[in-house]
Amino acid sequence: DQQVKQNSPSLSVQEGRISILNCDYTNSMFDYFLWYKKYPAEGPTFLISISSIKDKNEDGRFTVFLNKSAKHLSLHIVPSQPGDSAVYFCAASGNSGYALNFGKGTSLLVTP
Amino acid sequence: GAGVSQSPSNKVTEKGKDVELRCDPISGHTALYWYRQSLGQGLEFLIYFQGNSAPDKSGLPSDRFSAERTGGSVSTLTIQRTQQEDSAVYLCASSLRGTGHNEQFFGPGTRLTVL
Numbered sequence A: 001d002q003q004v005k006q007n008s009p010s011l012s013v014q015e016g017r018i019s020i021l022n023c024d025y026t027n028s029m030f031d032y033f034l035w036y037k038k039y040p041a042e043g044p045t046f047l048i049s050i051s052s053i054k055d056k057n058e059d060g061r062f063t064v065f066l067n068k069s070a071k072h073l074s075l076h077i078v079p080s081q082p083g084d085s086a087v088y089f090c091a092a093s094g095n096s097g098y099a100l101n102f103g104k105g106t107s108l109l110v111t112p
Numbered sequence B: 001g002a003g004v005s006q007s008p009s010n011k012v013t014e015k016g017k018d019v020e021l022r023c024d025p026i027s028g029h030t031a032l033y034w035y036r037q038s039l040g041q042g043l044e045f046l047i048y049f050q051g052n053s054a055p056d057k058s059g060l061p062s063d064r065f066s067a068e069r070t071g072g073s074v075s076t077l078t079i080q081r082t083q084q085e086d087s088a089v090y091l092c093a094s095s096l097r098g099t100g101h102n103e104q105f106f107g108p109g110t111r112l113t114v115l
Helices: none
Strands: A010-014 A019-025 A034-037 A045-051 A056-059 A062-067 A072-077 A086-093 A106-109 B005-007 B010-013 B019-024 B031-037 B043-050 B065-069 B075-079 B088-095 B112-113
Touching: A010 A019, A019 A034, A019 A086, A019 A106, A034 A062, A034 A072, A045 A056, A045 A062, A045 A072, A086 B005, A106 B031, B005 B088, B010 B019, B019 B088, B031 B075, B043 B065, B075 B088
Parallel strands: A010 A106, B010 B112
Antiparallel strands: A019 A072, A034 A045, A034 A086, A056 A062, A062 A072, A086 A106, B005 B019, B019 B075, B031 B043, B031 B088, B065 B075, B088 B112
16 A cells, blocks of 8 residues: 655756655655655655654745645745656655655756 | 765565665764655655664565664664565665664666566
8 A cells, every 4th residue: 555645757947946746655654755856767866754743844945835734735835946857766665764654756857 | 075876776686586685884884774765645654773783674665674783883674575566666764873863865766677
C-alpha cells in the first residue's frame, strides 16, 4: 500500500514563477518528511526536510509546509529556474527513523 | 569527499541467472540501505544495515533476494534466478547513523534489465 502519495505525475511552470509540489501521506506515525530531487541517471539528492513539530521550513528558494491535520505537505520553489527541472520525490519516516517511504515522484519542467 | 558509489551502472542479464550488485557507502557512515525503483514507481525499501546489528530484511520481495555487508562497509545485493519483474533501478544509500532522523545519501544506482 502506498503510504506516501504524489498525485501529480508532472508539473510545468514558467521560469520565475512559483512551483508547488504536493504530497499526501496516510500513516499518522510518520514524523519526519523529506524532499529529494532526482536528475536522470543520477541518484536522488536531498533537498529539504521538516520535522512534525514544525509546520514550515525554509532554505533559500525552497520552502516545505506541513499540515499534520490534513496529512499533507508541499514544496514551494520560488523563483523557479530551468535547472530545477527534475523529478521530485516526497519521503517520510516514522519512529524507527530509518527506512524512508517514498512517493512516486513529480516530474517538474521549468520552461524559459 | 567521495559519495556513495555503485557498480555496475548497468546490468543486462537473462532470466534465471544470478546477479550481484555492489555498493560502497560514504566512509564513516554506519547505516546502509538498499532501495529499488521500478518503472513509474517510487523507491521501495529493501533492506537496512546498521553497524554490526542484524539487518532489517523486511522489504526484500522474495527469498531470491539477499544482501550482505562485509566489515561494516561494502555491501552486495544478490538476486538469484532473476525474473523479468526484477528489472528496476537498484539504489543504495548510506547515512551517518541509522537511528533518529538522518539524511540518506544515495548512489547513482544500478539499472538491472532481465531479458
